Amino acid sequence: MMPLQALAVTETTPGGALLVLGIVMTAVALVGLIGLGGRGARAIVIAALLFQLYVSVRVALMVAGTQSPLAYVVGGFHPPLGITLRADGISALMMVVSAAIFLGAAAFAWKDFAQPKGKPESRASLIFWTALLAMASALNLLFTSSDLFNLYVGIELLTFAAIPVAAIKGGADTLRAALRYLLFAVFGSMLYLFGIVLLYGAYGTLDISGLAAQLQPNAATLTAAGFVTVGLLAKTALFPFHLWLPPAHAGAPAAGSAVLSALVVKGSLFLLMRLWFDTFPTLREPADMQLLALFGALAVIVGSITALRQQRLKLLVAYSTVAQIGYMFFVFTLAPKDAGALIAETAWTGAWTQVVAHAFAKAGMFLAAGLAAEVLGHDRIRDLGGLSSRAPLVVLAFALSGLSLMGLPPSGGFNAKFMLLVAALAEGHWAWGAVIIAGGMLAGAYVFGVLARMMAEPAAGASLKAVGHGRQWIALGLSAVAVLMGLLPLEPIAFLAIGRAL
Amino acid sequence: MSPVLLFWLAGSGLIGLSVYGLIVNPHPLCKLLALNLLGSGVFLLFGVIARRGASAGLGGDPVPQALVITGIVVAFSATAIAVALLLRLHSEAGEASIDEEEDGQP
Numbered sequence: 001m002m003p004l005q006a007l008a009v010t011e012t013t014p015g016g017a018l019l020v021l022g023i024v025m026t027a028v029a030l031v032g033l034i035g036l037g038g039r040g041a042r043a044i045v046i047a048a049l050l051f052q053l054y055v056s057v058r059v060a061l062m063v064a065g066t067q068s069p070l071a072y073v074v075g076g077f078h079p080p081l082g083i084t085l086r087a088d089g090i091s092a093l094m095m096v097v098s099a100a101i102f103l104g105a106a107a108f109a110w111k112d113f114a115q116p117k118g119k120p121e122s123r124a125s126l127i128f129w130t131a132l133l134a135m136a137s138a139l140n141l142l143f144t145s146s147d148l149f150n151l152y153v154g155i156e157l158l159t160f161a162a163i164p165v166a167a168i169k170g171g172a173d174t175l176r177a178a179l180r181y182l183l184f185a186v187f188g189s190m191l192y193l194f195g196i197v198l199l200y201g202a203y204g205t206l207d208i209s210g211l212a213a214q215l216q217p218n219a220a221t222l223t224a225a226g227f228v229t230v231g232l233l234a235k236t237a238l239f240p241f242h243l244w245l246p247p248a249h250a251g252a253p254a255a256g257s258a259v260l261s262a263l264v265v266k267g268s269l270f271l272l273m274r275l276w277f278d279t280f281p282t283l284r285e286p287a288d289m290q291l292l293a294l295f296g297a298l299a300v301i302v303g304s305i306t307a308l309r310q311q312r313l314k315l316l317v318a319y320s321t322v323a324q325i326g327y328m329f330f331v332f333t334l335a336p337k338d339a340g341a342l343i344a345e346t347a348w349t350g351a352w353t354q355v356v357a358h359a360f361a362k363a364g365m366f367l368a369a370g371l372a373a374e375v376l377g378h379d380r381i382r383d384l385g386g387l388s389s390r391a392p393l394v395v396l397a398f399a400l401s402g403l404s405l406m407g408l409p410p411s412g413g414f415n416a417k418f419m420l421l422v423a424a425l426a427e428g429h430w431a432w433g434a435v436i437i438a439g440g441m442l443a444g445a446y447v448f449g450v451l452a453r454m455m456a457e458p459a460a461g462a463s464l465k466a467v468g469h470g471r472q473w474i475a476l477g478l479s480a481v482a483v484l485m486g487l488l489p490l491e492p493i494a495f496l497a498i499g500r501a502l
Numbered sequence: 503m504s505p506v507l508l509f510w511l512a513g514s515g516l517i518g519l520s521v522y523g524l525i526v527n528p529h530p531l532c533k534l535l536a537l538n539l540l541g542s543g544v545f546l547l548f549g550v551i552a553r554r555g556a557s558a559g560l561g562g563d564p565v566p567q568a569l570v571i572t573g574i575v576v577a578f579s580a581t582a583i584a585v586a587l588l589l590r591l592h593s594e595a596g597e598a599s600i601d602e603e604e605d606g607q608p
Contacts, residue, residue, distance in 0.1 A: 156580070158578060159580075160580070163583055163587070172595035183533050183584070201551040295596065365564055
């Protein structure tokens with residue numbers, strides 16, 4: 001285990017400026033988007049996202065090459081007054097994943113949100129592209145910032161960019177869902193802000209590593225950690241706070257649902273993991289962490305059972321997000337501060353594999369669900385028949401995503417759940433092991449239920465439309481990444497531990 | 503009672519009141535106002551912390567003040583988005599309520 005001081009990289013490292021580029025270039029493109037108007041919007045967005053992918057891959061390669069985190073001290077002002085941007089292994093991983101999925105979603109939405117010449121520009125399309133880029137920028141800020149207030153701003157930017165995407169279709173139900181999402185999210189961030197106010201009052205700094213070095217497990221710190229955690233749980237839609245998520249994610253257009261479910265909920269989850277493993281590692285008491293795992297377990301069970309009972313495909317996929325998020329919370333109890341390093345690292349790798357595999361699988365699944373709705377003109381699960389003959393690639397994409405969600409080998413979902421299961425059993429948490437297995441079986445039930453309907457005969461009088469091949473391949477490509485992750489070796493990945501004191 | 507303690511109590515009272523309002527009031531506008539009140543409570547506490555941290559002879563610790571201003575801007579943006587959604591919802595549905603309605607399901 002590294003000493004805590006090793007975390008405090010306070011000097012700008014070579015390549016640290018890349019982190020600034022990752023955040024600022026998308027913001028510059030946003031200004032350009034508003035200035036140049038809607039016709040070129042999608043081209044600007046794709047160009048900015050390609051650049052972001054390039055920057056993210058460069059960051060990941062540099063982190064892997066030097067085996068140490070990149071850092072950039074903004075403006076030369078060191079913490080506690082200034083802000084340090086810092087990318088360790090998990091930041092670099094999430095930057096690459098986020099850029100890749102955003103690019104996929106943008107390519108998918110290329111035609112849906114076009115602004116053809118000769119027609120008046122539509123406001124919805126400009127809003128969609130702006131919000132998409134703003135989400136990408138805010139997520140990069142969340143992945144790299146190490147100042148708690150800066151992270152608050154990032155998480156709010158993410159919410160404000162996500163709400164318009166959830167509301168863009170209009171209609172009373174969608175607006176209601178978006179409003180409920182906003183109220184939950186703002187409540188969550190107010191609690192988070194209250195927590196960091198208390199932390200600032202107690203320690204006079206908001207820098208993550210600075211706080212970790214002087215943290216005392218006293219009443220004020222515990223209260224602050226509690227508020228911050230509950231606030232972020234509300235934003236992550238963990239079990240008791242999950243009610244806002246399914247209608248909001250299901251009401252968005254397909255490309256929007258894909259990024260909301262695959263990435264936006266992971267923003268606050270990332271922050272939660274960052275806080276408990278980097279800022280409050282000394283506060284991690286087994287009992288509190290068991291509570292988080294309990295909520296995770298309830299999310300897996302309740303989310304999966306509710307998904308089984310849905311009659312609309314997009315709602316089923318959204319409830320499956322609630323369930324899959326639950327798995328990620330096992331890491332809090334399975335990577336304890338005093339367990340053997342191997343078990344802790346196995347759980348840590350399992351949790352991040354779950355985050356990434358779920359991101360790709362869910363993006364592919366939402367895009368497939370969107371295409372299915374386009375082919376059939378509705379998304380009632382009962383009447384999905386005929387889809388496999390009309391759009392076989394859509395069914396294949398759905399099936400491959402489902403493979404990863406169920407955790408069948410070979411898939412990223414299998415690796416993730418297997419590693420979490422091994423860690424759970426090795427530490428004697430057989431109850432969480434049982435939940436992991438039960439969740440997989442429930443996921444199997446709802447995925448196979450849908451697949452059986454998709455391969456049935458078309459309903460009488462159903463008229464099936466054709467959809468373009470390009471978008472089917474995008475959905476299939478994202479799902480395929482989730483499955484190909486199953487080829488990774490079943491062991492802790494050293495990259496994920498770079499720059500961490502696990 | 504010292505003035506700092508008074509502000510502490512006022513801030514905490516605001517937070518308590520607003521959480522209560524947020525939970526019991528079903529109307530989204532009331533919830534939105536409660537959230538704004540919650541923000542005010544948190545900002546007030548931050549102001550107290552700034553005053554308390556002013557030991558170097560300054561009028562106050564400037565960092566919390568800078569952060570509070572940012573926080574106010576963020577809270578204002580959230581309110582603006584929520585009001586826009588509410589107005590749109592009112593014009594589409596004829597009433598602004600976030601209760602689930604099952605009759606809209608085809």
